[in-house]
Amino acid sequence: MEVKTIDLPQGFEIDVKRFYMNGIIDMPCPCGGKLIRDFDEQYLSHPIIGEDMNISMHCDSCEKEYTIEGRIENIKIDISFDKNSIKEDI
Ligand SMILES: [Zn+2]
Numbered sequence: 001m002e003v004k005t006i007d008l009p010q011g012f013e014i015d016v017k018r019f020y021m022n023g024i025i026d027m028p029c030p031c032g033g034k035l036i037r038d039f040d041e042q043y044l045s046h047p048i049i050g051e052d053m054n055i056s057m058h059c060d061s062c063e064k065e066y067t068i069e070g071r072i073e074n075i076k077i078d079i080s081f082d083k084n085s086i087k088e089d090i
Pocket residue numbers: 029030031032033034059060061062063064
């Protein structure tokens with residue numbers, strides 16, 4: 001197998017209406033609880049690499065929604081492929 005690494009450049013728009021990814025970010029809520037954004041369950045819509053966006057956060061303690069500014073700093077994709085698997089398209 002060979003591996004080709006692709007770094008998506010700043011300004012690259014991920015042309016996906018519902019872009020799910022792994023991971024959670026959390027931060028303290030003003031109420032003392034914890035604000036959470038679960039990217040497994042809450043998608044981003046057409047995110048742009050390196051561009052500020054509003055990220056909604058939810059607190060289970062006070063049941064309030066908040067918005068923070070954030071951005072996707074980078075995405076790296078490793079594609080592995082087998083040159084011996086070549087087949088002519090028919
Ligand atoms: Zn709260």
